[in-house]
Amino acid sequence: MEEANHRPDNxxxxxxxYEVLDAAGEPLGRVERTVYDAPSGVLKYLCVGGRAVPAEGLDAEPDRRRVLLPHPAEKVRSAPPLEERPDGDFDRRVRRHYGLERPR
Structure with missing residues (x-):
């Protein structure tokens, strides 16, 4: 992914x-950063504890200021650290870690 975060447009x-809860409803920390791909209009990642979490499957509850993840805490804690400028290789590594690989 090219540098497409466009923070002012995010x-x-x-x-x-926001508070972040794992798949079991246990607190993991707070959303530290969001990575948004402006050209596609898609939220790509959240950063929790310095780790990248794909946006797929999450459930945001803005009224409660929290995000529920579909992943267990250990999966998040062992994820690759969020890079300053995530690229395609980073995206593949993160997707592989979470079992979200796209078929070739």
Missing amino acids: PYTEWEG
């Missing part, structure tokens, strides 16, 4: 600071 920055 509608998900309001999620930064």
Whole structure:
């Protein structure tokens, strides 16, 4: 992924600071950063504890200022650290880690 975060255009920055719960409902921390792909209009990742979490399958509850993840805590804690400028290789590694590989 090219540098496409366009932070000023990122509608998900309001999620930064939201509480994050794992698949079992246990607290993992807070959303530290959101990575938004402006050209496609897609939220790509959340950063929790310095780790990348794909946006697929998450459930945001803005009224409660929290995000529920479909992943267990250990999967998140062992994920690749979020890179400053995530690229295609980073995306593949993260997707592989979470079992979200796309068929070739």
